[in-house]
Amino acid sequence: MLLFREGSREAFEELFSRHHRAVVRFAWRMTGDPSSAEEAAQEIFLRIARAAPTYHPAAKFTTWMYTVARRTTLNYLRDTKEDGERVPILSEGEAEDGVYPLQLPGPDDRNPERVVWEAQLTERFRTALGELPEGHRAAFVLNRGDGFSYGEVAQVLGITVQAVKTRIFRAREMLLSRLSKDVSA
Amino acid sequence: MGCRDIRETISACVDGEASPEEAASVREHLASCERCRVLERQMRAVGAGVRQVRGRVPDRFREEVFARLESEGALPKRKKAFPAAWRWAAVPLAAAAGLGLFLLTSREAVRGPAPPVPATAWVGTSAPHAPSPQGNEAALSTEDREMLALLDILEDPADLDPNDDAEGMELVAPGDFADSPNPPRGGRSGA
Numbered sequence: 239m240l241l242f243r244e245g246s247r248e249a250f251e252e253l254f255s256r257h258h259r260a261v262v263r264f265a266w267r268m269t270g271d272p273s274s275a276e277e278a279a280q281e282i283f284l285r286i287a288r289a290a291p292t293y294h295p296a297a298k299f300t301t302w303m304y305t306v307a308r309r310t311t312l313n314y315l316r317d318t319k320e321d322g323e324r325v326p327i328l329s330e331g332e333a334e335d336g337v338y339p340l341q342l343p344g345p346d347d348r349n350p351e352r353v354v355w356e357a358q359l360t361e362r363f364r365t366a367l368g369e370l371p372e373g374h375r376a377a378f379v380l381n382r383g384d385g386f387s388y389g390e391v392a393q394v395l396g397i398t399v400q401a402v403k404t405r406i407f408r409a410r411e412m413l414l415s416r417l418s419k420d421v422s423a
Numbered sequence: 424m425g426c427r428d429i430r431e432t433i434s435a436c437v438d439g440e441a442s443p444e445e446a447a448s449v450r451e452h453l454a455s456c457e458r459c460r461v462l463e464r465q466m467r468a469v470g471a472g473v474r475q476v477r478g479r480v481p482d483r484f485r486e487e488v489f490a491r492l493e494s495e496g497a498l499p500k501r502k503k504a505f506p507a508a509w510r511w512a513a514v515p516l517a518a519a520a521g522l523g524l525f526l527l528t529s530r531e532a533v534r535g536p537a538p539p540v541p542a543t544a545w546v547g548t549s550a551p552h553a554p555s556p557q558g559n560e561a562a563l564s565t566e567d568r569e570m571l572a573l574l575d576i577l578e579d580p581a582d583l584d585p586n587d588d589a590e591g592m593e594l595v596a597p598g599d600f601a602d603s604p605n606p607p608r609g610g611r612s613g614a
Contacts, residue, residue: 266478
Protein backbone atom coordinates (compact mmCIF):
# COMPACT_ATOMS: atom_id res chain seq x y z
CA MET A 239 0.00 0.00 0.00
CA LEU A 240 2.89 2.33 0.80
CA LEU A 241 4.42 1.60 -2.61
CA PHE A 242 1.06 2.30 -4.25
CA ARG A 243 0.87 5.57 -2.34
CA GLU A 244 4.28 6.42 -3.83
CA GLY A 245 2.80 5.92 -7.29
CA SER A 246 3.45 2.28 -8.09
CA ARG A 247 0.68 0.79 -10.18
CA GLU A 248 2.32 -2.62 -9.88
CA ALA A 249 1.93 -2.41 -6.09
CA PHE A 250 -1.83 -1.96 -6.45
CA GLU A 251 -2.02 -4.83 -8.92
CA GLU A 252 -0.22 -7.04 -6.40
CA LEU A 253 -2.49 -5.85 -3.62
CA PHE A 254 -5.55 -6.62 -5.75
CA SER A 255 -4.25 -10.07 -6.67
CA ARG A 256 -3.62 -10.96 -3.04
CA HIS A 257 -6.85 -9.72 -1.55
CA HIS A 258 -9.65 -9.60 -4.12
CA ARG A 259 -10.97 -13.09 -3.30
CA ALA A 260 -11.19 -12.31 0.40
CA VAL A 261 -12.88 -8.98 -0.31
CA VAL A 262 -15.47 -10.55 -2.61
CA ARG A 263 -16.11 -13.32 -0.08
CA PHE A 264 -16.54 -10.83 2.74
CA ALA A 265 -18.90 -8.70 0.64
CA TRP A 266 -20.88 -11.83 -0.27
CA ARG A 267 -21.28 -12.83 3.36
CA MET A 268 -22.25 -9.32 4.38
CA THR A 269 -24.67 -8.51 1.57
CA GLY A 270 -26.00 -11.98 0.92
CA ASP A 271 -26.32 -11.95 -2.86
CA PRO A 272 -23.91 -12.01 -5.79
CA SER A 273 -24.82 -8.77 -7.54
CA SER A 274 -24.74 -6.76 -4.31
CA ALA A 275 -21.47 -8.43 -3.36
CA GLU A 276 -19.90 -7.49 -6.69
CA GLU A 277 -21.00 -3.88 -6.45
CA ALA A 278 -19.83 -3.60 -2.86
CA ALA A 279 -16.50 -5.31 -3.61
CA GLN A 280 -15.83 -2.94 -6.52
CA GLU A 281 -16.61 -0.01 -4.27
CA ILE A 282 -14.25 -1.38 -1.62
CA PHE A 283 -11.32 -1.36 -4.05
CA LEU A 284 -12.23 2.11 -5.28
CA ARG A 285 -12.18 3.36 -1.71
CA ILE A 286 -8.87 1.65 -0.99
CA ALA A 287 -7.34 3.36 -4.04
CA ARG A 288 -8.84 6.72 -3.15
CA ALA A 289 -7.58 6.44 0.42
CA ALA A 290 -4.00 5.73 -0.65
CA PRO A 291 -2.75 9.36 -0.47
CA THR A 292 -3.73 9.57 3.21
CA TYR A 293 -2.89 5.99 4.17
CA HIS A 294 -0.71 5.59 7.25
CA PRO A 295 0.20 2.13 8.48
CA ALA A 296 -1.12 2.50 12.03
CA ALA A 297 -2.40 -1.09 11.95
CA LYS A 298 -1.86 -4.19 9.83
CA PHE A 299 -2.90 -3.60 6.24
CA THR A 300 -5.53 -6.34 6.35
CA THR A 301 -7.09 -4.79 9.46
CA TRP A 302 -7.29 -1.46 7.67
CA MET A 303 -8.60 -3.10 4.49
CA TYR A 304 -11.38 -4.90 6.35
CA THR A 305 -12.26 -1.66 8.13
CA VAL A 306 -12.76 -0.08 4.71
CA ALA A 307 -14.62 -3.17 3.53
CA ARG A 308 -16.97 -3.23 6.49
CA ARG A 309 -17.77 0.49 6.25
CA THR A 310 -18.36 0.18 2.53
CA THR A 311 -20.74 -2.76 2.88
CA LEU A 312 -22.49 -1.02 5.75
CA ASN A 313 -23.05 2.05 3.59
CA TYR A 314 -24.18 -0.18 0.76
CA LEU A 315 -26.68 -1.94 3.02
CA ARG A 316 -27.96 1.38 4.35
CA ASP A 317 -28.44 2.67 0.82
CA THR A 318 -30.31 -0.50 -0.04
CA LYS A 319 -32.47 -0.09 3.02
CA GLU A 320 -33.31 3.47 2.00
CA ASP A 321 -34.43 2.14 -1.34
CA GLY A 322 -37.14 0.15 0.39
CA GLU A 323 -35.65 -3.28 0.90
CA ARG A 324 -35.62 -4.68 4.39
CA VAL A 325 -32.09 -5.00 5.66
CA PRO A 326 -31.58 -5.55 9.40
CA ILE A 327 -29.17 -2.90 10.62
CA LEU A 328 -28.94 -1.69 14.18
CA SER A 329 -26.97 1.27 15.38
CA GLU A 330 -23.86 0.54 17.41
CA GLY A 331 -25.65 1.29 20.69
CA GLU A 332 -28.62 -0.91 19.90
CA ALA A 333 -26.36 -3.71 18.85
CA GLU A 334 -24.35 -3.58 22.06
CA ASP A 335 -27.23 -3.35 24.44
CA GLY A 336 -29.92 -5.14 22.51
CA VAL A 337 -31.73 -7.98 24.22
CA TYR A 338 -33.03 -10.71 21.98
CA PRO A 339 -35.83 -12.93 23.24
CA LEU A 340 -34.32 -16.04 21.81
CA GLN A 341 -35.11 -19.60 22.64
CA LEU A 342 -32.09 -21.79 22.09
CA PRO A 343 -32.78 -25.17 20.61
CA GLY A 344 -32.73 -27.94 23.15
CA PRO A 345 -30.92 -31.25 22.96
CA ASP A 346 -33.94 -32.88 21.29
CA ASP A 347 -33.77 -30.62 18.24
CA ARG A 348 -31.99 -31.85 15.18
CA ASN A 349 -28.25 -31.41 15.62
CA PRO A 350 -27.02 -28.44 13.50
CA GLU A 351 -23.58 -30.00 13.49
CA ARG A 352 -24.88 -32.36 10.83
CA VAL A 353 -27.38 -29.91 9.41
CA VAL A 354 -25.02 -27.09 8.42
CA TRP A 355 -22.69 -29.41 6.64
CA GLU A 356 -25.39 -30.51 4.28
CA ALA A 357 -25.02 -28.61 1.05
CA GLN A 358 -28.73 -27.96 0.60
CA LEU A 359 -28.81 -25.98 3.85
CA THR A 360 -26.08 -23.57 2.86
CA GLU A 361 -28.71 -21.35 1.32
CA ARG A 362 -30.70 -21.36 4.56
CA PHE A 363 -27.58 -20.53 6.46
CA ARG A 364 -26.83 -17.63 4.12
CA THR A 365 -30.36 -16.32 4.64
CA ALA A 366 -30.07 -16.65 8.42
CA LEU A 367 -26.73 -14.85 8.30
CA GLY A 368 -28.33 -12.02 6.34
CA GLU A 369 -30.98 -11.61 9.01
CA LEU A 370 -28.46 -10.89 11.74
CA PRO A 371 -27.98 -7.27 12.77
CA GLU A 372 -25.12 -5.88 10.69
CA GLY A 373 -22.78 -5.38 13.67
CA HIS A 374 -23.27 -8.96 14.82
CA ARG A 375 -22.91 -10.33 11.31
CA ALA A 376 -19.68 -8.39 10.75
CA ALA A 377 -18.19 -9.64 14.02
CA PHE A 378 -19.19 -13.24 13.34
CA VAL A 379 -18.05 -13.21 9.69
CA LEU A 380 -14.70 -11.62 10.50
CA ASN A 381 -14.02 -14.10 13.30
CA ARG A 382 -15.38 -17.34 11.88
CA GLY A 383 -15.16 -16.56 8.18
CA ASP A 384 -11.92 -14.61 7.90
CA GLY A 385 -10.09 -15.92 10.96
CA PHE A 386 -9.71 -12.63 12.81
CA SER A 387 -9.10 -12.77 16.56
CA TYR A 388 -11.50 -10.97 18.87
CA GLY A 389 -8.89 -8.25 19.26
CA GLU A 390 -8.61 -7.77 15.48
CA VAL A 391 -12.38 -7.78 15.09
CA ALA A 392 -12.54 -5.11 17.80
CA GLN A 393 -10.06 -2.99 15.82
CA VAL A 394 -12.00 -3.33 12.58
CA LEU A 395 -15.35 -2.57 14.17
CA GLY A 396 -14.06 0.04 16.59
CA ILE A 397 -15.54 -1.62 19.67
CA THR A 398 -14.17 -3.36 22.76
CA VAL A 399 -13.08 -6.99 22.87
CA GLN A 400 -15.86 -7.68 25.39
CA ALA A 401 -18.40 -6.24 22.94
CA VAL A 402 -17.02 -8.53 20.24
CA LYS A 403 -17.38 -11.52 22.54
CA THR A 404 -21.00 -10.60 23.23
CA ARG A 405 -21.84 -9.96 19.59
CA ILE A 406 -20.42 -13.26 18.47
CA PHE A 407 -22.30 -15.12 21.18
CA ARG A 408 -25.54 -13.35 20.23
CA ALA A 409 -24.91 -14.10 16.56
CA ARG A 410 -24.55 -17.79 17.39
CA GLU A 411 -27.75 -17.75 19.43
CA MET A 412 -29.71 -16.14 16.61
CA LEU A 413 -28.29 -18.41 13.93
CA LEU A 414 -29.00 -21.54 15.95
CA SER A 415 -32.52 -20.37 16.68
CA ARG A 416 -33.20 -19.55 13.02
CA LEU A 417 -31.68 -22.76 11.68
CA SER A 418 -33.51 -24.99 14.14
CA LYS A 419 -36.82 -23.35 13.14
CA ASP A 420 -36.04 -23.96 9.48
CA VAL A 421 -35.28 -27.55 10.11
CA SER A 422 -38.36 -28.23 12.17
CA ALA A 423 -40.66 -26.31 9.75
CA MET B 424 -21.88 -20.92 37.52
CA GLY B 425 -25.29 -21.54 35.93
CA CYS B 426 -25.92 -22.48 32.29
CA ARG B 427 -27.14 -19.06 31.28
CA ASP B 428 -24.12 -17.32 32.76
CA ILE B 429 -21.57 -19.58 31.15
CA ARG B 430 -22.92 -19.69 27.58
CA GLU B 431 -21.07 -16.60 26.42
CA THR B 432 -17.87 -18.08 27.81
CA ILE B 433 -18.57 -21.35 26.00
CA SER B 434 -18.84 -19.34 22.78
CA ALA B 435 -15.48 -17.65 23.48
CA CYS B 436 -14.00 -21.05 24.33
CA VAL B 437 -15.16 -22.44 20.97
CA ASP B 438 -13.33 -19.54 19.29
CA GLY B 439 -10.18 -20.14 21.33
CA GLU B 440 -10.58 -16.77 23.02
CA ALA B 441 -11.22 -17.85 26.61
CA SER B 442 -8.59 -17.41 29.29
CA PRO B 443 -7.14 -20.57 30.88
CA GLU B 444 -9.31 -19.98 33.95
CA GLU B 445 -12.44 -19.53 31.83
CA ALA B 446 -11.63 -22.61 29.78
CA ALA B 447 -11.20 -24.65 32.96
CA SER B 448 -14.57 -23.52 34.32
CA VAL B 449 -16.22 -24.36 30.97
CA ARG B 450 -14.71 -27.85 31.00
CA GLU B 451 -15.89 -28.37 34.53
CA HIS B 452 -19.40 -27.25 33.63
CA LEU B 453 -19.63 -29.31 30.46
CA ALA B 454 -18.55 -32.42 32.37
CA SER B 455 -21.76 -32.24 34.35
CA CYS B 456 -24.24 -30.60 31.91
CA GLU B 457 -25.55 -32.54 28.92
CA ARG B 458 -27.57 -29.60 27.60
CA CYS B 459 -24.52 -27.31 27.44
CA ARG B 460 -22.43 -30.06 25.85
CA VAL B 461 -24.98 -30.17 23.01
CA LEU B 462 -24.96 -26.39 22.82
CA GLU B 463 -21.15 -26.36 22.58
CA ARG B 464 -21.28 -28.73 19.60
CA GLN B 465 -23.96 -26.60 17.97
CA MET B 466 -21.85 -23.49 18.45
CA ARG B 467 -18.90 -25.17 16.74
CA ALA B 468 -21.13 -26.27 13.87
CA VAL B 469 -22.65 -22.86 13.26
CA GLY B 470 -19.18 -21.35 13.19
CA ALA B 471 -18.17 -23.81 10.50
CA GLY B 472 -21.34 -22.94 8.57
CA VAL B 473 -20.23 -19.40 7.77
CA ARG B 474 -17.25 -20.75 5.85
CA GLN B 475 -19.64 -22.60 3.56
CA VAL B 476 -20.93 -19.22 2.34
CA ARG B 477 -18.09 -18.50 -0.06
CA GLY B 478 -19.48 -16.72 -3.08
CA ARG B 479 -17.34 -16.49 -6.19
CA VAL B 480 -15.32 -13.83 -7.93
CA PRO B 481 -17.48 -12.50 -10.78
CA ASP B 482 -16.26 -12.76 -14.35
CA ARG B 483 -14.40 -9.68 -15.47
CA PHE B 484 -14.29 -8.39 -11.90
CA ARG B 485 -10.68 -7.32 -12.23
CA GLU B 486 -11.24 -5.60 -15.57
CA GLU B 487 -14.22 -3.68 -14.24
CA VAL B 488 -12.45 -2.55 -11.07
CA PHE B 489 -9.38 -1.37 -13.00
CA ALA B 490 -11.51 0.33 -15.65
CA ARG B 491 -13.34 2.28 -12.95
CA LEU B 492 -10.10 3.19 -11.23
CA GLU B 493 -8.56 4.40 -14.48
CA SER B 494 -11.64 6.43 -15.40
CA GLU B 495 -11.33 8.16 -12.02
CA GLY B 496 -7.61 8.69 -12.48
CA ALA B 497 -7.03 6.82 -9.22
CA LEU B 498 -4.50 4.45 -10.74
CA PRO B 499 -0.98 5.46 -11.83
CA LYS B 500 -0.15 4.85 -15.46
CA ARG B 501 2.09 1.93 -16.32
CA LYS B 502 5.72 3.00 -16.28
CA LYS B 503 7.65 2.62 -19.53
CA ALA B 504 10.73 0.47 -19.64
CA PHE B 505 13.07 3.38 -20.49
CA PRO B 506 13.23 5.05 -17.07
CA ALA B 507 13.59 1.66 -15.41
CA ALA B 508 16.53 0.86 -17.70
CA TRP B 509 18.22 4.07 -16.66
CA ARG B 510 17.58 3.23 -13.03
CA TRP B 511 19.47 -0.03 -13.45
CA ALA B 512 22.16 1.70 -15.48
CA ALA B 513 22.96 3.69 -12.36
CA VAL B 514 24.66 0.64 -10.83
CA PRO B 515 27.39 0.20 -13.47
CA LEU B 516 27.73 3.98 -13.82
CA ALA B 517 28.37 4.23 -10.11
CA ALA B 518 30.90 1.40 -10.43
CA ALA B 519 32.69 3.27 -13.22
CA ALA B 520 32.75 6.43 -11.12
CA GLY B 521 34.18 4.42 -8.24
CA LEU B 522 36.91 3.02 -10.49
CA GLY B 523 37.83 6.51 -11.67
CA LEU B 524 38.04 7.71 -8.08
CA PHE B 525 40.19 4.71 -7.20
CA LEU B 526 42.60 5.46 -10.02
CA LEU B 527 42.92 9.06 -9.01
CA THR B 528 43.48 8.07 -5.40
CA SER B 529 46.03 5.45 -6.40
CA ARG B 530 47.88 8.00 -8.41
CA GLU B 531 48.14 10.29 -5.42
CA ALA B 532 49.14 7.39 -3.21
CA VAL B 533 51.90 6.34 -5.59
CA ARG B 534 53.22 9.85 -5.79
CA GLY B 535 52.94 10.44 -2.10
CA PRO B 536 52.77 13.89 -0.58
CA ALA B 537 54.24 16.50 -2.86
CA PRO B 538 57.80 17.25 -1.73
CA PRO B 539 58.79 20.83 -1.29
CA VAL B 540 60.06 22.08 -4.57
CA PRO B 541 63.64 23.17 -4.34
CA ALA B 542 64.34 26.60 -5.54
CA THR B 543 66.74 25.19 -8.08
CA ALA B 544 64.22 22.83 -9.62
CA TRP B 545 63.35 25.27 -12.35
CA VAL B 546 66.80 26.30 -13.16
CA GLY B 547 67.35 26.06 -16.84
CA THR B 548 63.61 25.84 -17.72
CA SER B 549 61.55 28.47 -19.41
CA ALA B 550 59.52 29.80 -16.46
CA PRO B 551 58.51 28.64 -12.99
CA HIS B 552 54.82 29.51 -13.54
CA ALA B 553 54.51 27.60 -16.81
CA PRO B 554 56.63 24.50 -16.53
CA SER B 555 56.86 22.37 -19.60
CA PRO B 556 56.32 18.61 -19.43
CA GLN B 557 59.85 18.17 -20.43
CA GLY B 558 60.95 20.29 -17.48
CA ASN B 559 58.90 18.12 -15.07
CA GLU B 560 60.22 14.87 -16.46
CA ALA B 561 63.71 16.14 -16.00
CA ALA B 562 63.09 16.22 -12.22
CA LEU B 563 61.62 12.66 -12.08
CA SER B 564 63.50 9.55 -11.18
CA THR B 565 63.48 6.50 -13.46
CA GLU B 566 61.03 4.74 -11.19
CA ASP B 567 58.67 7.74 -11.29
CA ARG B 568 58.78 7.76 -15.05
CA GLU B 569 57.90 4.08 -15.25
CA MET B 570 54.98 4.63 -12.90
CA LEU B 571 53.71 7.57 -14.93
CA ALA B 572 53.99 5.56 -18.09
CA LEU B 573 51.86 2.85 -16.51
CA LEU B 574 49.26 5.37 -15.37
CA ASP B 575 49.15 6.92 -18.81
CA ILE B 576 48.29 3.53 -20.23
CA LEU B 577 45.54 2.98 -17.66
CA GLU B 578 44.07 6.41 -18.29
CA ASP B 579 43.96 6.01 -22.05
CA PRO B 580 40.43 4.82 -23.03
CA ALA B 581 41.92 3.14 -26.07
CA ASP B 582 43.81 0.79 -23.77
CA LEU B 583 40.62 -0.12 -21.92
CA ASP B 584 38.87 -1.02 -25.17
CA PRO B 585 41.63 -2.08 -27.58
CA ASN B 586 39.15 -3.67 -30.01
CA ASP B 587 36.89 -0.61 -29.96
CA ASP B 588 33.80 -2.72 -29.21
CA ALA B 589 32.48 -0.86 -26.14
CA GLU B 590 29.55 0.37 -28.20
CA GLY B 591 28.22 -3.16 -28.40
CA MET B 592 28.32 -3.70 -24.64
CA GLU B 593 25.15 -3.55 -22.53
CA LEU B 594 24.60 -2.63 -18.93
CA VAL B 595 23.12 -5.41 -16.86
CA ALA B 596 21.87 -5.18 -13.27
CA PRO B 597 23.19 -7.81 -10.86
CA GLY B 598 19.69 -9.20 -10.16
CA ASP B 599 18.97 -9.88 -13.82
CA PHE B 600 21.08 -13.02 -13.81
CA ALA B 601 19.19 -14.43 -10.83
CA ASP B 602 15.84 -14.44 -12.68
CA SER B 603 16.85 -16.31 -15.75
CA PRO B 604 19.64 -18.51 -17.03
CA ASN B 605 19.61 -16.31 -20.15
CA PRO B 606 20.08 -12.71 -19.04
CA PRO B 607 17.65 -10.39 -20.85
CA ARG B 608 18.96 -7.85 -23.31
CA GLY B 609 18.73 -4.29 -22.11
CA GLY B 610 17.37 -3.05 -18.78
CA ARG B 611 14.50 -4.41 -16.67
CA SER B 612 11.10 -3.22 -17.71
CA GLY B 613 9.89 -2.52 -14.21
CA ALA B 614 6.47 -4.06 -14.97
